[in-house]
Structures are given as structure tokens and as C-alpha cells.
Amino acid sequence: MNREQLQLYFIMGSQNVEEHDPIVVLEEALRGGITLFQFREKGENALTGEDKINFAKACKALCKKYNVPFIINDDVNLAIALDADGVHVGQDDANAIAIREKIGLDKILGVSTHSLTEVTAAINAGADYVGIGPVYATTSKSDANSPAGTILIEQTAATYPSLPIVGIGGITIDNCQTVIRAGADGVSLISAIATHEEPFVATRQLLHVLQQVAKIS
Numbered sequence: 001m002n003r004e005q006l007q008l009y010f011i012m013g014s015q016n017v018e019e020h021d022p023i024v025v026l027e028e029a030l031r032g033g034i035t036l037f038q039f040r041e042k043g044e045n046a047l048t049g050e051d052k053i054n055f056a057k058a059c060k061a062l063c064k065k066y067n068v069p070f071i072i073n074d075d076v077n078l079a080i081a082l083d084a085d086g087v088h089v090g091q092d093d094a095n096a097i098a099i100r101e102k103i104g105l106d107k108i109l110g111v112s113t114h115s116l117t118e119v120t121a122a123i124n125a126g127a128d129y130v131g132i133g134p135v136y137a138t139t140s141k142s143d144a145n146s147p148a149g150t151i152l153i154e155q156t157a158a159t160y161p162s163l164p165i166v167g168i169g170g171i172t173i174d175n176c177q178t179v180i181r182a183g184a185d186g187v188s189l190i191s192a193i194a195t196h197e198e199p200f201v202a203t204r205q206l207l208h209v210l211q212q213v214a215k216i217s
Contacts, residue, residue, distance in 0.1 A: 001069070001086075001108050001128045001129065001164065003164045003185040003186075004035065004185075005035050005036050005069060005186075006035065006036060006129060006164055006165075006166040006184075006185040006186035006188075007035045007185065007186040007187075007207075007210055007214075008033065008034045008035050008036075008186060008187065008203070008206055008207050008210060009034070009035065009036040009037075009038065009166050009186055009187065009188035009189070010026075010029050010034040010036070010037050010038070010188070010189065010190075010193055010194075010203075011037075011038040011040050011073070011168075011188055011189065011190045012025065012026060012029075012037070012038075012039070012040065012190060012193075012194050013039065013040045013041040013042060013043070013046055013047075014041060014045075014046065014047055014055060015041070015042075015043055015044065015045045015046045015047075016040075016190050016191070016194040016195070017194050017195070018195055019195075019197070020199070022055070022194075023055075023058055023059070023062070024199075025193070025194055025199045026059055026062055026063075027062055028198075028199035028200040028203065029193050029199050029200070029203045030062060030063065030065075030066040030068055031066070031200055031203075032193075032199065032200045032201075032202070032203025032204045032207065033203055033204065033207045034068060034193075034203055034207075035068065035186070036068060036069050036071065036186075036188075037059070037063050037068055037069070037070055037071065038071040038072070038073055038088055038110075038188070039056050039059050039060075039070065039071065039072045039073060039084075040073035040074075040190075041055065041056070041073075041075075042073065042074070052078075053078065053081075053082075056072065056078060056082060057082060060082055060084065063085075069085040069086065069108060070084050070085050070086075071084065071085060071086045071087065071088050071108060071110065072084045072086075072087055072088070073087075073088050073089075074087070074088070074089055074090065074093040074094065075087075076094060076099050076102050076103065079103065079107075080102065080103065084107070085107065085108055086103070086107045086108025086109060086110065086128070087099055087103055087107065087108075087109060087110070088109075088110035088111070088112070088131070089109075089110070089111055089112070090111075090112040091111075091112060091113070091114065091118060095125075096109065096111050096121075096122060096125035096126070096127060097124075097125045097126070100125055100126040105126075108128050108129075109125075109126055109127050109128050110127060110128065110129050110130070110131055110166075111125065111127040111129075111130055111131070112130070112131045112132075112133070112168070113130045113131065113132055113152075113156075114132075114133075114148070114152070115152065116152065116155055116156065116159065119132075119152075119156050119159075119160065119163070123160065123163065128164065129163070129164035129165065129166060129185075130156065130163065130164075130165055130166075131166050131167075131168045131188060132152050132153050132156060132165055132166070132167055132168065132184070133147075133148070133167055133168035133169035133170075134146075134147050134148065134168060134169020134170055135147060135148065135149060135150060135153070135167045135168065135169045135170060135171060135175075135179055136149075136169055136170025136171065136175060137169075137170045138169045138170040138190075138191075147169060147170060150167070150178060150179060150182035150183075150184075153165060153167055153179065153182040153183050153184050154182050154183055156183070157182070157183025157184070158183070164185050165183060165184045165185055166184055166185060166186045166187065166188045167179035167182070167184040167186075167187050167188070168187070168188040168189070171187045171188070171189045171192065172189075172192050173192065173202075173205055173206050173209055176189075176206065176209055176210060176213075177209060177210075177212075177213040180210065180213045180214065181213065186210070187206075187210070189206075192206065193206070
């Protein structure tokens with residue numbers, strides 16, 4: 001994958017959307033310019049069974065329409081069944097090495113990391129990028145670790161300069177520039193778009209700010 005695909009990485013499940021139809025939110029985000037989408041149907045009130053599969057299919061179709069990679073969180077069997085563009089796993093999910101073997105080398109593999117040791121292990125497992133965080137406090141994930149700031153992003157960028165990095169956790173339009181300046185290639189977020197009254201506007205504003213800091217650096 002190329003680093004530019006991580007610039008504005010939107011993560012969403014139906015459980016993250018409060019006021020709107022999640023499909024409408026996703027299309028608004030795609031129209032607004034998100035560069036990567038992760039389907040994360042997890043947690044309280046998340047869809048299951050056929051409802052989850054049908055929702056995932058609808059999300060994939062939209063991503064294809066806008067030529068944006070479609071990544072599935074953790075559920076490698078669903079990713080294979082739908083021929084998703086990749087899989088993202090956390091440290092408590094399935095083993096990254098086993099997932100790489102299942103999805104093959106032509107699919108994207110992302111791994112969430114919280115230490116330089118975990119970053120190294122992700123690289124050895126064949127990760128195409130690492131997600132580092134939570135950078136700031138987040139309410140989108142009930143099992144999130146304590147916020148760590150940008151220190152690990154800085155360490156990872158210095159240690160592995162060729163490794164694509166995306167920051168995650170509590171990222172908003174007000175703090176996203178700090179994450180990029182620390183060495184991340186992009187930001188991944190949920191609430192800043194999913195719970196916004198106007199997802200398209202939120203996406204455009206975020207992208208504008210990210211493009212400005214990219215020009216500066």
C-alpha cells in the first residue's frame with residue numbers, strides 16, 4: 001500500500017452512528033475524500049449474522065464506487081468471503097502471522113500497536129502498516145488503552161522510517177496536525193465523522209487541515 005492511503009482513514013460500524021443511516025454516513029465520508037475505510041462492526045448494539053454480512057457488502061460496494069480500499073476489522077473469514085482489500089487486527093484479536101497466511105500477500109494487513117516491541121512484531125508478521133494509539137482519550141472503544149500521546153509515533157518513525165504509520169484514538173480536527181508532525185502518515189478516526197451532524201463537511205474540513213500540514217512538512 002502507499003502512505004497516501006492512510007491520510008484520512010475512516011473507521012465505522014453501525015453502532016458508531018447515532019443520528020443518520022450508517023450507509024449515508026459512509027457515502028458522505030467517501031464523497032468528502034476519505035482515503036481508506038475500515039468496517040468495524042463490534043461492541044454493544046453491533047449487527048451480527050446475515051445483517052452484518054449484508055451491511056458489510058453494502059459498505060464494500062460503496063468503497064468500490066469511490067475507489068477507496070475496504071478493510072475489515074478482525075473478521076478474517078468475512079474478509080475472505082467478501083474479497084475485502086485487507087484486514088486490520090488488534091493485539092487481542094487473531095494472530096497477525098496466521099492472518100497474513102490466510103489472506104495472502106496481495107491484501108493489506110494492518111496491526112494495532114502500543115509499544116515498539118509490538119511494532120517490531122507486526123513488521124515481522126508482514127504488516128503493511130501499523131496503527132498507533134490511543135493517542136488521545138477516546139469514547140469510541142470501551143476497551144481502549146490509556147492515551148499515550150505521540151511518543152510512540154515519534155519512536156516508530158525514527159526506528160522504522162519506511163513503515164507506514166497511522167495514529168488512532170481521540171483524534172479531531174483540532175489535534176490531527178500534531179499526529180502528522182510526530183511522524184504519522186495519516187489519522188484514523190471514528191467519532192469525528194460518524195457522529196458529526198454533517199459527515200461530508202467534517203470530512204472535507206479534516207482533509208483540508210491534513211493537506212495543509214502535509215504541505216508544511
